[in-house]
Structures are given as C-alpha cells and as structure tokens.
Amino acid sequence: MKMKIKNVIWAALIVVSALNSSCRQKTNAEEEKMVNAESIPTDVYVDTIKLHRKTFHRQLICNGKLRAIEKCELAFTDGGIVKRVYVHNGCRVAKGQLIAKTDGGDAALEVEKATKQLEKAKVDLADRLIGLGYDGISANVPADVMHRAKVASGYYLAQYQLQSARNSMDKCALVAPFAGRIADLENKRNQRLDKLCTVINDTQLDVEFSVLEAEIKNIHKGQKVIVSPFVDEKAQYAGTVTNINPTVSEKGLIKITARIPNPSGKMLDGMNVKVIIENDVAQSFVVPKDAVVERDGYHVVFLYKDGEAVWTYVDIAYSNIGSYAIKGCERKETELHAGDVVITSGNLNLADGTKVKIKKR
Structure with a gap:
C-alpha cells in the first residue's frame, strides 16, 4: 500500500x-x-513645407462687448394706463409704427373742449373786426390790426390750447422712433408703467474693446477686425475700426470702437465677443504652429536635409491663431533661408539627425 x-x-x-x-x-x-x-527599424514619416517669404496676418486678440448703434427706452409720458400692446419681444418695427396705447378718453375730451374754445374765439375775432369797421375776417384787414384783434379776442390762446390738447392725445399712442427690434417689453395691460420697452437698431453693432498703449501703433481707423461670439467661436463677422479714444486709462489701456454689420441678426446687443485685429506683416517666413516645438526653453524647428531631421533654433516674431512668423534665433545665431524645408508633423519625438521620410501626397 x-x-x-x-x-x-x-x-x-x-x-x-x-x-x-x-x-x-x-x-x-x-x-x-x-x-x-x-x-x-521603424520608418518615421513626416509632412513638410518649403519656406518662402509671404505676408503674415498678425493678429491682436481682445475681449469686447457688442452695443447697438441706436437704443431707446420707451415710456408713456402722460403716465396713463396701458390699454393695448401691439408688439412682442424680438419683433421688428418700422419707424413710426404703433407699439402701444393708453386710455385716451380724458385727452379726447380736452381736444374737443379746445376745439370749441377755438370756434368761440373765431366768432369773437370776427365781431371785434366788424366793430372796427371791417367786413369780418378777410384779407383786407391790415396785418397789425389783425394781430391786435387776435390777441384781444383770445384767438391765439385758443389755438395754443388746441395744439397742446392734440399733443397730449398723440402721447397716448407710443410709436417707434426708428426702425429696429423690440426688447425688454413689459406687456402689462391696465397698469401704469415707468418703462414699456426698448427699441434697438441692431442692423449694425458697435464692438467696444481696449488695447494696451504699446499696441496702439498697430491700430488705425478703417482697419479690419474680426468678431466671434463666445457662444459660437466658429462664426466670424468682419468690421472696421471707427473710433480710437485719444486717452489712456490708469491701467494703461486705450478704448477702441469698431462697427460690425449684422444682416443675419444673430449677434445681439450686450453680447460678449472675441475681437481679432489684423495687421499684415510683409516678407515673413510663415509656418503652422505645429511645426514649432519647445526644447530647453528655446523654440525649435526641424529642417529636412538629405533624409535627416536637423535641429534648428528659431525666434517667433509674430503669431496668430494658427501660424507663427519665425526667424533665426538671435541668441543661438542661427539663420533661415528661402527654400529651407521645414518638418510640420511627427516632430514631437524627433532628435537632431533622426532619419525621416516625407509622406507621399
């Protein structure tokens, strides 16, 4: 076992x-x-571009706020009770279009009263002229005599009172002072309102922004600007600088205003936007931002020479959203020349002398 x-x-x-x-x-x-x-061994494939001098679109980026070119708060000056509102928020109105009405009963009575008083004054004027030997109100009455008779009969006063009553009647109807869009509407009928609504003309908008005083030398009236709302940075609207405030704030800023057409109506009064001021710089070497990497505190590009990546120090002269304008590094005493081939992709892990191949296009 x-x-x-x-x-x-x-x-x-x-x-x-x-x-x-x-x-x-x-x-x-x-x-x-x-x-x-x-x-x-693994082949390293890269994209390249050939350097040549061209115009670089230098961009200064700021934050700004849109303002309507015309804006007016509307209210009934007679302090009447709102009886009817004919508009709504966001609707467009023409100049002189009726927006709302108040109860005009008292105003209508005043107009009727003033009309009767004017008729009585005309009768008194005719009687006074007949008493002076004239054939009532006619063209034969001398101007100075007619003037004194109108004053004495109360005719001028009656005319003034009728005009005043008509003005009060007109104030019972609120109309648009200019073509625009209705905003901030208080649609409260049968109430007294200090403010009924706002009319804004947003067919064009002013964008207000500030720049450092060191940048003012690159900005002038008529200069092109691009505006992008923060809610949709892919949307871009072009405009021009219209006003440069000739004073510098305590923070060293200068206020700039540019005007932007708004035919689509998508930009709104008060909207926060990104402002790009473009300034062309001629004879620049322009490369995509991906072509430049940072090594040991310096900016570096890799040039393609004889199948190898050649480490080259550069300085960035200017930048915009997608590109750099570069030149040879002053501290490292390097140079760039027209015709140099710059590697624009696959450069993050390259070293000086790395064997590379250009991708076929």
Whole structure:
C-alpha cells in the first residue's frame, strides 16, 4: 500500500515538472520574439513645407462687448394706463409704427373742449373786426390790426390750447422712433408703467474693446477686425475700426470702437465677443504652429536635409491663431533661408539627425 502511494506521488511530481518546463520555454520564446520585433527599424514619416517669404496676418486678440448703434427706452409720458400692446419681444418695427396705447378718453375730451374754445374765439375775432369797421375776417384787414384783434379776442390762446390738447392725445399712442427690434417689453395691460420697452437698431453693432498703449501703433481707423461670439467661436463677422479714444486709462489701456454689420441678426446687443485685429506683416517666413516645438526653453524647428531631421533654433516674431512668423534665433545665431524645408508633423519625438521620410501626397 505504501509503495503505491509513493509511485503516485512520483508520477505527480514528474507531470508538474514537465508543465513548468513547457511554460518556461514558451515564455522565453515570446520574450525573444518581442526583442526581435523591437530591433526591427521603424520608418518615421513626416509632412513638410518649403519656406518662402509671404505676408503674415498678425493678429491682436481682445475681449469686447457688442452695443447697438441706436437704443431707446420707451415710456408713456402722460403716465396713463396701458390699454393695448401691439408688439412682442424680438419683433421688428418700422419707424413710426404703433407699439402701444393708453386710455385716451380724458385727452379726447380736452381736444374737443379746445376745439370749441377755438370756434368761440373765431366768432369773437370776427365781431371785434366788424366793430372796427371791417367786413369780418378777410384779407383786407391790415396785418397789425389783425394781430391786435387776435390777441384781444383770445384767438391765439385758443389755438395754443388746441395744439397742446392734440399733443397730449398723440402721447397716448407710443410709436417707434426708428426702425429696429423690440426688447425688454413689459406687456402689462391696465397698469401704469415707468418703462414699456426698448427699441434697438441692431442692423449694425458697435464692438467696444481696449488695447494696451504699446499696441496702439498697430491700430488705425478703417482697419479690419474680426468678431466671434463666445457662444459660437466658429462664426466670424468682419468690421472696421471707427473710433480710437485719444486717452489712456490708469491701467494703461486705450478704448477702441469698431462697427460690425449684422444682416443675419444673430449677434445681439450686450453680447460678449472675441475681437481679432489684423495687421499684415510683409516678407515673413510663415509656418503652422505645429511645426514649432519647445526644447530647453528655446523654440525649435526641424529642417529636412538629405533624409535627416536637423535641429534648428528659431525666434517667433509674430503669431496668430494658427501660424507663427519665425526667424533665426538671435541668441543661438542661427539663420533661415528661402527654400529651407521645414518638418510640420511627427516632430514631437524627433532628435537632431533622426532619419525621416516625407509622406507621399
């Protein structure tokens, strides 16, 4: 019985040993395969551009706020009770279009009263002229006599009172002072309101922004600007600088105003926007921003020469959203020349002398 148990144990040990040997051989084979794979050289493919001098669109980026070119708060000056409103927020109105009305009953009575008083004054004027020997109100009455008669009869006063009553009647109807859009409407009928709504002319908008005094030399009236709302930075609207405030604030800023057409009506009064001021710089070497990397505190580009990446220090002269204008590094005394081929992709892990291939296009 003991011999059988020993035989079983020895058989189990032999099986385990065989399995361990097989696993070890498999692991060694896999490691050897990985080493061989790592030793196979990998080609590095890059995109390139050829340097040549061209105009660089230098951009100064600021934050600004849009303002309507015309804006007016409307209210009933007679303090009457609002009876009817004919508009709603966002609707467009023409100049002189009726917006709302108040109860004009009292004003209508005043007009009727003033009309009767003027009629009475005309009768008194005619009687006075007849008493002076004239044939009533006619062209034969001398001007000075007619003037004195109108004053004495109360005719002038009656005319003034009728005009005043008509003006009060007109104030019961609120009309648009200019063509525009309704905003901030308080549509509360049967109430007295200090302010009913605002009319804004947003067919064009002024954008107000500030720049550092050091930048003012690059800005002039008529200069092109690009505006992008923060809510949709892909949307761009072009305009021109219309006003430069000739004073510098305590913070060293100068206020600039530019006018932007708004035919679509998508830009709104009070909207916060990004303002890009463009200024062309001629004879510049322009590369995409991806072509420039930073190494040891310096800006570097890799030039393509004879199948190798050549480490080259550069200085950034100007920048915009997508590009740099570059030149040779002054501290490292490097130079760039027209015709140099600059690597624009796959350059993050390159070193000086790395073998590279240009991608086929």
